[in-house]
Amino acid sequence: MQKPRAWLIGPYRAIAQTKESDPGSSIPPGHRADVAALPTFLLPSNVTGSAHDRSLGRALVAQWQREGIIQIAMTNTQRQLWKDALAANRAFFARPHVEKAPCVDPLSYAGYIASGEEVTAGIADYSEIFTVTKDLPPEDPRVRARWPCHGPCPWPKGVDQATGLTMKEAITRYTDNLGQQGENLLGLIELGLGVQPGSLRKYTRDGWHHTRVLRFPARNATNSKGKEGRGIGSHTDYGLLVIAGQDDVGGLFIRRPSQQEQFANWKESAAGLREDDDGWVYVPPVDGVHTVILGDMMQYVTRNKLMATPHKVGLNTRERNAIAYFHEPSFQAVLKPFELVGEATDNEPGIHYGTHFTNMFMRNYPDRITTKTLLAENRYGMLQVPELRTMDSHLA
Numbered sequence: 093m094q095k096p097r098a099w100l101i102g103p104y105r106a107i108a109q110t111k112e113s114d115p116g117s118s119i120p121p122g123h124r125a126d127v128a129a130l131p132t133f134l135l136p137s138n139v140t141g142s143a144h145d146r147s148l149g150r151a152l153v154a155q156w157q158r159e160g161i162i163q164i165a166m167t168n169t170q171r172q173l174w175k176d177a178l179a180a181n182r183a184f185f186a187r188p189h190v191e192k193a194p195c196v197d198p199l200s201y202a203g204y205i206a207s208g209e210e211v212t213a214g215i216a217d218y219s220e221i222f223t224v225t226k227d228l229p230p231e232d233p234r235v236r237a238r239w240p241c242h243g244p245c246p247w248p249k250g251v252d253q254a255t256g257l258t259m260k261e262a263i264t265r266y267t268d269n270l271g272q273q274g275e276n277l278l279g280l281i282e283l284g285l286g287v288q289p290g291s292l293r294k295y296t297r298d299g300w301h302h303t304r305v306l307r308f309p310a311r312n313a314t315n316s317k318g319k320e321g322r323g324i325g326s327h328t329d330y331g332l333l334v335i336a337g338q339d340d341v342g343g344l345f346i347r348r349p350s351q352q353e354q355f356a357n358w359k360e361s362a363a364g365l366r367e368d369d370d371g372w373v374y375v376p377p378v379d380g381v382h383t384v385i386l387g388d389m390m391q392y393v394t395r396n397k398l399m400a401t402p403h404k405v406g407l408n409t410r411e412r413n414a415i416a417y418f419h420e421p422s423f424q425a426v427l428k429p430f431e432l433v434g435e436a437t438d439n440e441p442g443i444h445y446g447t448h449f450t451n452m453f454m455r456n457y458p459d460r461i462t463t464k465t466l467l468a469e470n471r472y473g474m475l476q477v478p479e480l481r482t483m484d485s486h487l488a
């Protein structure tokens with residue numbers, strides 16, 4: 093019998109036995125899908141490049157290439173931070189509409205998105221969201237210069253009774269911790285792919301990390317603005333990594349990487365991709381773990397060695413809460429595929445992450461005040477300005 097390796101807690105089924113005998117039993121009604129049986133990886137608290145790190149990095153890369161998703165154990169600290177963040181999530185969405193609706197900002201895309209407001213592939217989603225982007229005060233030079241998407245986060249006021257924390261405190265503490273883990277994951281991926289240390293991490297200095305605090309109504313409790321049973325339509329996320337936690341309800345589906353399914357979301361929208369086709373894999377909730385999927389920029393820099401993970405969310409019989417943390421390049425970063433970096437014949441213009449981000453948010457929120465202000469003030473063109481395309485900009 094093979095000895096289990098130190099970084100692997102065990103196949104999902106083994107640790108699930110005591111909790112739930114059938115992990116597929118929570119699958120939202122009306123969906124046909126395989127049920128993922130994911131091992132849970134234990135990550136080191138820092139990455140040194142040791143033999144253990146290299147072997148773990150290779151195992152993570154292999155798992156993403158096979159399954160499109162990995163599952164990692166929460167540390168004890170993260171369990172507490174997650175508990176508080178989930179409480180803040182529930183407390184915010186339980187507020188009356190009149191308290192949530194004003195949480196918008198004309199400059200940043202941070203803040204409240206009502207159920208039926210987000211559009212994926214032209215169809216309204218039922219997700220109700222609070223987005224957190226880099227929280228920049230009005231006096232920040234980038235906000236004063238009116239860089240697209242740069243501005244404050246319109247946090248709700250007040251302390252949550254259950255935790256004694258404001259939403260800002262609970263969510264920021266949780267995601268700051270995930271930011272450290274995001275860097276470790278990038279370090280492990282560099283080792284796993286055998287590229288120069290720092291090949292990914294050089295892009296994340298002052299990274300444009302952001303977070304989606306999510307609530308999905310039960311399928312029989314929607315406002316009828318979207319597609320029946322759909323929480324979020326099929327899509328890929330934009331940057332490098334998405335580290336996500338979910339409660340015990342269930343709703344997330346992903347697609348495994350496949351030779352037959354080629355896409356590049358930065359060139360042509362992958363939203364709506366195979367939404368109603370076969371081949372989806374249900375990701376059952378597991379207590380005490382985060383899952384990690386990959387974004388467009390990871391696919392681009394690795395030249396499809398690590399593909400962005402298509403995913404969607406279905407509505408279940410109960411309301412569901414989740415939090416997705418996006419570990420991203422700097423807004424100003426221009427990313428290049430690994431092999432081209434430093435080559436004299438490098439004609440590849442690369443991808444400016446800030447432009448990709450802005451394109452995606454304008455597409456998802458065509459009617460939001462932020463999109464209207466950006467267009468009315470003709471600020472889209474600023475994305476071409478050299479200062480917004482260098483990580484050494486003196487304004488950043």
Ligand SMILES: O=C(O)CCC(=O)C(=O)O
Pocket residue numbers: 304306324329336338344403404405414416
């Ligand atoms: O609800 C989830 O588990 C994932 C949400 C998601 O895909 C997103 O916020 O982009």
Ligand SMILES: [Fe+2]
Pocket residue numbers: 327328329403
């Ligand atoms: Fe997503």
